[in-house]
Amino acid sequence: MSDAITMVEAINLALHSEMQRDDSVIVLGEDVGVNGGVFRATVGLRETFGIKRVLDTPLAETMIAGLSVGMAAQGLKPVAEIQFMGFIFPTMEQIICHAARLRHRTRGRLHCPMVLRVPFGGGIHAPEHHSESTEALFAHIPGLRVVIPSSPKRAYGLLLAAIRNPDPVIFMEPKRIYRLNAQTVEDNGEALPLDSCYTLREGADITLVSWGAMIKETLEAADLLAQQGVSCEVIDVVTLNPIDHETILASVAKTGRCVIIHEAPKSCAVGAEISATLGERGLLSLQAPVARVTGYDTIMPYYRMENHYLPNTADIVEAVTATLEFS
Amino acid sequence: METVFQAQISYNQFLSAAGTPLQALPEWAGKPDILVRYYRNMVQLRQLDNKIIALQRTGQMGTYASLLGAEAIEVVLGELMLSDDVLVPYYRNHGLQMLRGLPLADMLSYWGGDERGSASATMAQDFPNAVPIATQALHAAGVATAIKIRGEKRAVVTVCGDGATSKGDFLEALNVAGAWQLPVVFVVNNNQWAISVPRSLQSAAATLAQKAIGAGIRGEQVDGNDVIALHESVTEALKHAREGKGPTLIEAISYRLSDHTTADDATRYRSNEELKAAWEREPIKRLQTFLHTQGWWDEVQETAWQKEVAQIIQQGLDSFLQRPPQPVEDLIDYLYAELPDALKEQREQLIRNAQPGGNHHE
Numbered sequence: 001m002s003d004a005i006t007m008v009e010a011i012n013l014a015l016h017s018e019m020q021r022d023d024s025v026i027v028l029g030e031d032v033g034v035n036g037g038v039f040r041a042t043v044g045l046r047e048t049f050g051i052k053r054v055l056d057t058p059l060a061e062t063m064i065a066g067l068s069v070g071m072a073a074q075g076l077k078p079v080a081e082i083q084f085m086g087f088i089f090p091t092m093e094q095i096i097c098h099a100a101r102l103r104h105r106t107r108g109r110l111h112c113p114m115v116l117r118v119p120f121g122g123g124i125h126a127p128e129h130h131s132e133s134t135e136a137l138f139a140h141i142p143g144l145r146v147v148i149p150s151s152p153k154r155a156y157g158l159l160l161a162a163i164r165n166p167d168p169v170i171f172m173e174p175k176r177i178y179r180l181n182a183q184t185v186e187d188n189g190e191a192l193p194l195d196s197c198y199t200l201r202e203g204a205d206i207t208l209v210s211w212g213a214m215i216k217e218t219l220e221a222a223d224l225l226a227q228q229g230v231s232c233e234v235i236d237v238v239t240l241n242p243i244d245h246e247t248i249l250a251s252v253a254k255t256g257r258c259v260i261i262h263e264a265p266k267s268c269a270v271g272a273e274i275s276a277t278l279g280e281r282g283l284l285s286l287q288a289p290v291a292r293v294t295g296y297d298t299i300m301p302y303y304r305m306e307n308h309y310l311p312n313t314a315d316i317v318e319a320v321t322a323t324l325e326f327s
Numbered sequence: 328m329e330t331v332f333q334a335q336i337s338y339n340q341f342l343s344a345a346g347t348p349l350q351a352l353p354e355w356a357g358k359p360d361i362l363v364r365y366y367r368n369m370v371q372l373r374q375l376d377n378k379i380i381a382l383q384r385t386g387q388m389g390t391y392a393s394l395l396g397a398e399a400i401e402v403v404l405g406e407l408m409l410s411d412d413v414l415v416p417y418y419r420n421h422g423l424q425m426l427r428g429l430p431l432a433d434m435l436s437y438w439g440g441d442e443r444g445s446a447s448a449t450m451a452q453d454f455p456n457a458v459p460i461a462t463q464a465l466h467a468a469g470v471a472t473a474i475k476i477r478g479e480k481r482a483v484v485t486v487c488g489d490g491a492t493s494k495g496d497f498l499e500a501l502n503v504a505g506a507w508q509l510p511v512v513f514v515v516n517n518n519q520w521a522i523s524v525p526r527s528l529q530s531a532a533a534t535l536a537q538k539a540i541g542a543g544i545r546g547e548q549v550d551g552n553d554v555i556a557l558h559e560s561v562t563e564a565l566k567h568a569r570e571g572k573g574p575t576l577i578e579a580i581s582y583r584l585s586d587h588t589t590a591d592d593a594t595r596y597r598s599n600e601e602l603k604a605a606w607e608r609e610p611i612k613r614l615q616t617f618l619h620t621q622g623w624w625d626e627v628q629e630t631a632w633q634k635e636v637a638q639i640i641q642q643g644l645d646s647f648l649q650r651p652p653q654p655v656e657d658l659i660d661y662l663y664a665e666l667p668d669a670l671k672e673q674r675e676q677l678i679r680n681a682q683p684g685g686n687h688h689e
Contacts, residue, residue: 026476052476053476055472057503058499058502058503058506060495060499060502060503062465062495062496062499063465063468063496063499063500063502063503065465066462066464066465066466066468066469066496066499066500067465067466067468067469067472067503068469069465069466069469070415070465070466070467070468070469070470070471070472070473071469071470071472071473072469073452073454073466073469073470074413074452074469074470074473074474075473076473076476078469090495093459093462093496094462094465094496097458097459097462098457098459098462098466102455103661103662103663103664104442104661104662105442105445105455106442106445106446106450106455107442107443107445107446107657107661108446108661109445109446109447109448109450110452110454110455111664142662143662143663145663165664166664167663167664195667195668195669242667242668242669242670243669244668244669245669246668
């Protein structure tokens, strides 16, 4: 057993681990080599695996995505880093029109086993364009998988799974909690499933559904509510495409109430999809409307005002209380 | 002030538009075998092109991007690429795809709206047609990166039109190919028109080949209607790639003698005079003149070949028309390696709707 490590260290560990196991894994991106990545997620890889497997690319995001498609079609497993979510948008054409579509449009003749790792989310006082949460854009794309870990252990196992998966995976890393907590992560090479929610805490009164960095506030709210005698079940969605609706439906069948918490703007977000599915398939078990605690439908602000934008523990407690009081 | 950098772009041409040599021909062109093959292949592509357009006009084919005027580029690349090279095509390379082994019925399937046209095992590692402009240039760079990492002696060829050179993907691909000295050949089929936008509005650059200079790679212009010049340029570029000497950009000057696609009407934006003048430079007639002069091709051979080609095309067409429809579940089954549970219900709905009595039964 190793010492406790943070999420970003767990990501680094998973990269080391899988590159050791599989020669076809290639890491590429801006500053990922000599510099070890701006968040240090790729530190040490170049020294261990050499310049043929850790590629410092020219500064061009579309190129990183398009190059990965070409490499993946050749049987390599590119793991590309896009430095921040705010810079991922030039890659959208390559992701939607090619990465997500290659298997389908060639009827399996070619496929695209690539991972795009991207730090996302607010709360670290970053420059403009560095704090967005646009997971819904990707979750909407058929042929993609979208994965968001929320702890070091799961980041390790989910990244292994993402790299081994034969289809393209957008691996979104909630950077606010990159170094928040440390856990002991055994480098056992065991991948986690890419189609399962995790029930982080069992409870009887209400189901809280969240992912990424908001898991922190969600668990804090559950703690506060427990002191008031409210028993919250907390579900970490983890895989936003495909979503494990069954786990959420089963939980709400038990609790009858649900609050969905995410950082992204409210409209057309993944929370809306979960809420709609609860309406379609869980209506009769609902004792109150599904509530959403989310960012506002506005631009993610520059850091002076990000605390006004980001949902907090009090927002969650308030929504839970209102949902419990509904009759 | 001192000059810190200078560059020039050369233009490669051997046969005049009238089919006469403009300079001493390379040794291989002193024999009929390759040149006659080029000619026969171009004649076949042109007849096929006419046939597909006729099929489209009668509702048997979807929107189709004609190869008219691109035949020389197609046949030369088809001749010189090896089977373990990788083609990363755009949507005007189906002649080249067939020369690389794609059965005509598969090619017709693609243009007939059926993804199985991109599934043929004969395509090996070649990419399917890129429809979004210039995106394929980056895939080619990625394939070339894989080849370079593995230390293989293979080349990648990607083709795009003149419009694509305005796009970031194209320039980013040239740039990384230069930075990493990738084994890739970028061929620009500069056919002068991107739908209705003429070459003059795409760029102030005097040549598109000079975009190579900004990326630090080899670049040259070649007469895209002259198979001999194309053969020389492509041979050299492929040799460079396979020997690890880096990428090349070839700007092949051609002319889109057709509409952009069958959904386009070029009379809306370009003059008859310009089109008429372009027909004077087209690739087939000039090679035919040259072959006649050399005594390597005559009217009897021409008639026999045209007849044979018609039969070949008819056979391919018959095979295409007899192809059973694809199973409707293909619409979902090839999305992921393993179908997510969340999609199983939609798959059942899709199948149910396609069955007799279903909402979408055909």
